[in-house]
Amino acid sequence: MKINMSHGSGGKQTEDLINRIFLKHFDNNILNRLEDAAVLDIKGKIAYTTDSFVVTPLFFSGGDIGKLAVCGTVNDICMMGAIPKYLTAGFIIEEGAEIETIDKIAFSMKLSAEEAGIKIVAGDTKVIEGQGGIYINTSGIGEIVKSGVSISNCQKGDAIILSGNLGDHHAAIMSERMEIENNIKSDCAPLVSIVKNLFDSNIEVHCMRDVTRGGLATVLNEISSASNCGVEIYEAVLPISNEVRGLCNILGLDPLYMANEGKMIAVVPGKQAKTALEVVRKSRYGENAQIIGHIVDGSGVTMITTLQGSRILDVLYGEGLPRIC
Amino acid sequence: MKINMSHGSGGKQTEDLINRIFLKHFDNNILNRLEDAAVLDIKGKIAYTTDSFVVTPLFFSGGDIGKLAVCGTVNDICMMGAIPKYLTAGFIIEEGAEIETIDKIAFSMKLSAEEAGIKIVAGDTKVIEGQGGIYINTSGIGEIVKSGVSISNCQKGDAIILSGNLGDHHAAIMSERMEIENNIKSDCAPLVSIVKNLFDSNIEVHCMRDVTRGGLATVLNEISSASNCGVEIYEAVLPISNEVRGLCNILGLDPLYMANEGKMIAVVPGKQAKTALEVVRKSRYGENAQIIGHIVDGSGVTMITTLQGSRILDVLYGEGLPRIC
Numbered sequence: 198m199k200i201n202m203s204h205g206s207g208g209k210q211t212e213d214l215i216n217r218i219f220l221k222h223f224d225n226n227i228l229n230r231l232e233d234a235a236v237l238d239i240k241g242k243i244a245y246t247t248d249s250f251v252v253t254p255l256f257f258s259g260g261d262i263g264k265l266a267v268c269g270t271v272n273d274i275c276m277m278g279a280i281p282k283y284l285t286a287g288f289i290i291e292e293g294a295e296i297e298t299i300d301k302i303a304f305s306m307k308l309s310a311e312e313a314g315i316k317i318v319a320g321d322t323k324v325i326e327g328q329g330g331i332y333i334n335t336s337g338i339g340e341i342v343k344s345g346v347s348i349s350n351c352q353k354g355d356a357i358i359l360s361g362n363l364g365d366h367h368a369a370i371m372s373e374r375m376e377i378e379n380n381i382k383s384d385c386a387p388l389v390s391i392v393k394n395l396f397d398s399n400i401e402v403h404c405m406r407d408v409t410r411g412g413l414a415t416v417l418n419e420i421s422s423a424s425n426c427g428v429e430i431y432e433a434v435l436p437i438s439n440e441v442r443g444l445c446n447i448l449g450l451d452p453l454y455m456a457n458e459g460k461m462i463a464v465v466p467g468k469q470a471k472t473a474l475e476v477v478r479k480s481r482y483g484e485n486a487q488i489i490g491h492i493v494d495g496s497g498v499t500m501i502t503t504l505q506g507s508r509i510l511d512v513l514y515g516e517g518l519p520r521i522c
Numbered sequence: 523m524k525i526n527m528s529h530g531s532g533g534k535q536t537e538d539l540i541n542r543i544f545l546k547h548f549d550n551n552i553l554n555r556l557e558d559a560a561v562l563d564i565k566g567k568i569a570y571t572t573d574s575f576v577v578t579p580l581f582f583s584g585g586d587i588g589k590l591a592v593c594g595t596v597n598d599i600c601m602m603g604a605i606p607k608y609l610t611a612g613f614i615i616e617e618g619a620e621i622e623t624i625d626k627i628a629f630s631m632k633l634s635a636e637e638a639g640i641k642i643v644a645g646d647t648k649v650i651e652g653q654g655g656i657y658i659n660t661s662g663i664g665e666i667v668k669s670g671v672s673i674s675n676c677q678k679g680d681a682i683i684l685s686g687n688l689g690d691h692h693a694a695i696m697s698e699r700m701e702i703e704n705n706i707k708s709d710c711a712p713l714v715s716i717v718k719n720l721f722d723s724n725i726e727v728h729c730m731r732d733v734t735r736g737g738l739a740t741v742l743n744e745i746s747s748a749s750n751c752g753v754e755i756y757e758a759v760l761p762i763s764n765e766v767r768g769l770c771n772i773l774g775l776d777p778l779y780m781a782n783e784g785k786m787i788a789v790v791p792g793k794q795a796k797t798a799l800e801v802v803r804k805s806r807y808g809e810n811a812q813i814i815g816h817i818v819d820g821s822g823v824t825m826i827t828t829l830q831g832s833r834i835l836d837v838l839y840g841e842g843l844p845r846i847c
Contacts, residue, residue: 205576207735207781209840225696231748232673233601233731234571236666239564245609246559248659275773276558285572287659289614323576325845326656332650334612336572336661341561348557406558410532423556432829456532513533520530520650 200294205324214322222307223286223317235318237283242344246270247336253520255331258372259365259382262333265458265522267309268387270337272407273394276461279339281315287334288320288465290448291327302331305394308487311385312487314355338516343396343436350403351424355492360391360465361485363413364441370521372444381440386459390481395463400473404464410522412454414510416462417498428498430490430510453500454513456521464492524706525619530649538648543625547632548611548642560607560643561775566670566846569594569604572585572661578845580623580656582698584690584707586805587658588627590783590847592634593712595662596734600717601786603671606640612659616652636663638712659709668721675728676749680817681795683788684703685716685802686761693766693782701784706765711784713780715806720788725798735847737779739835744824753823755815757833778825779838781846 203210215395220229227235249267252343261270267284276283286306290299310317365384372381395402406416406423417428437445445452446497459482465473470488475484498510527537537817545554552560575591585593592609599606611631615624635642640662670776676805690709696705708846729749731741742753762777770777790798795813802808823835 198750202844203841206838206842208740208758208779208842210840211735212837230672230674231744233598234569234604234662234664235604237570238548239566239568241564242730243562243564244559245562245608245610245642245663247612247659248646249612249614249648249659251650253641265661266539272570273558277558277561283570283659285570287572287574287612287661289574289657290577313574319571319661321573321659323574323657323845325576332614332648332657334572334574334614334645334646334659334661335614336610337559338570338663339559347555397695410530410536415533419556454533512537513531514528515531517531517532517533519527520648 200290200296200297200324200326201292201450205322209324212430216306218303219320222303225316227316227318233450238249238366242341244274244277244327244339244341246273246470248273249334250351250522251332251520252522254373254485258369260308260385261302262304263305264309264385266333266335267313268385268423269522270335271313271315271387273416274337274339275388276405277341277405278343279341281313281337281339281389283309284315284317285319285336286317289332290324290325292330293329296359309387311418313389338503346402346405348359348404348406348420348423348425351426351464351492353426353492353494354467354499355403355464356467356488357490358465358474358477359487359489360461360483362436363453364437364452365522367439367518368444371518379440384457384459386482388461391477391483394476394480395449398476400465402463402465402468406462408457408460408462410517412456414453416500416511421498427493427495428490430500432489432502434487434489436487439487445504454455458522498502525615525649526617529647530647531765535547535847536647540759543628543647547628550641552641558716567666569599569602569664569666570599572659572790573598574657574659575847577847579698583606583694585710586627586630587656588630589634589659589710589777591660591782592631592638593710594847595660596640596712597640599662599664599705601667601732602666602714604666606638606664606714608663608817609640609785610640610644610661611642613647614657615653615746616651618654619656625814629776630664634712635765638714640835651814671727671730673729673731673745673748676745676751676789677728678751678817679792681792681813682815683790683802684812684814687733687763687787688760688782689777689795690768691783692843692846693769696843704765709782709784712727713717713784713786713807716762716802719801720798723801725790725794726802727788727790731787733782733787735781736838737844739823739825740837743837746821746823752818754818755825757825757827759812759814760809761812772782773784778835783847
């Protein structure tokens with residue numbers, strides 16, 4: 198069965214869609230009340246964020262738009278030193294989308310939400326003309342357990358830990374679009390475990406940031422600018438899988454500007470760097486972590502190349518890969 | 523200047539768009555930090571909701587998609603007995619949209635947010651292929667000042683107050699699309715003042731609901747179902763402007779199923795009905811309020827017609843007006 202405009206009317210058909218798919222998968226005692234808003238008990242400081250997802254294709258190796266929509270917002274919450282608690286989901290669906298497709302996506306959201314420990318407590322559905330496309334907005338709330346984690350808090354001598362291989366999500370989406378057969382999977386994943394373990398180990402985390410659109414180079418420039426510092430990284434230690442490296446060589450892609458959906462950097466005091474690295478490596482999705490560089494004097498981002506040259510890294514200019522997330 | 527795919531890359535062009543438009547209009551010390559998530563101080567119980575907006579045309583008599591995106595979420599928060607505090611805004615923009623158009627919409631959001639007393643603290647921008655369309659998701663947080671306001675809380679003998687004229691938003695959008703010239707304006711408005719005044723006057727509000735997609739008949743059915751009660755309303759007292767009534771007669775529309783964007787019902791104890799009505803009428807956007815009916819025994823929604831007949835009102839079936847909000 199396909200979605201038509203009446204599924205967005207707010208009447209009987211909208212109710213059916215909500216009951217048959219969203220309440221079935223997202224089932225919890227807050228959402229099930231179907232009030233105009235969810236009522237939540239919150240203590241103290243919270244992290245609050247939003248993200249829209251327009252990835253194409255909707256399903257790809259290693260994930261789908263639903264998994265992405267949960268993990269993307271979960272990770273933004275985590276980066277502020279918070280534990281994810283509540284999520285909203287707004288669906289904009291093009292006429293002609295298969296209800297079975299929406300069901301699969303909702304089920305995938307349920308699984309990711311369960312893994313991340315977040316409840317989907319409010320939602321909305323709209324229908325527009327089109328050819329079966331699906332867009333999802335999520336917003337999320339987390340309870341801050343560690344204050345002061347901030348992009349403007351990096352200090353000279355801090356070490357930069359990258360949680361794993363670069364470029365997997367970008368390479369997976371590109372492979373799907375170009376119908377290249379390989380084993381590359383999107384890294385799309387919730388980073389709750391890495392963040393929780395860093396806090397539990399009393400690592401004094403100065404800054405965390407997930408490495409998404411714009412890639413590592415863009416994120417490091419944001420840090421340089423917000424913390425008013427220089428950043429130096431080492432090409433030789435950047436974790437990149439052989440298969441992604443191969444694809445980059447063939448297509449002329451630069452892993453430093455490629456999007457990831459399950460990678461983060463943590464900026465920690467230099468003297469805690471080794472302990473922090475061990476903590477990240479023992480965490481789920483952190484097994485390939487590396488200390489990739491340091492906060493230094495000056496400004497901008499410099500990479501020491503494998504040939505011991507140095508290369509200035511700017512932010513991403515131009516398109517990147519459209520509709521990567 | 524027009525939006526192109528690079529404005530959604532997460533790199534330099536995305537940053538420019540954020541700086542030139544969103545930070546300019548939404549300017550506040552939480553948003554301006556540009557972290558992965560906003561950090562907020564919250565006390566006690568909150569109301570949390572989300573809504574997406576796909577209205578076409580983007581600008582219409584009495585409002586635009588930006589005003590709608592703020593008011594819609596503000597009103598959902600208010601209906602739970604909460605004062606709106608924080609808003610997120612997620613933009614999905616089709617390639618080819620004029621940057622000037624986005625600027626106008628953002629300015630309109632700023633004005634509505636100011637009126638509603640809500641801060642826009644986080645945002646996101648994505649670009650998709652298309653022909654200049656714009657979709658906006660907002661999510662919002664309010665602090666609950668009155669607990670227990672709920673769609674399942676209506677009791678026999680309660681009076682139902684409707685805050686003003688039915689059908690204005692629907693009639694305005696339809697007039698725009700059909701190029702009918704008239705003076706009908708969308709009622710799009712934040713209902714904070716009505717809700718605050720009801721609380722300040724110690725009215726024991728049992729339930730509030732804004733009357734949007736699906737219209738009054740659909741909302742009353744939701745109440746009947748959730749509170750396990752009957753609802754009786756009186757056609758003779760339903761506030762409808764002459765101009766909207768005229769349009770309905772010509773086009774065969776039923777104001778009971780037409781969408782509004784600045785109307786609510788408040789269900790209050792019968793003995794407080796008159797006082798509550800006065801409070802609403804003295805509030806901004808409440809001057810045409812009426813007591814339109816009561817909660818009764820039984821189930822379902824019945825309207826006593828002007829000819830003293832009775833008509834059963836079901837929920838909206840079928841399309842309604844597509845992309846009304």
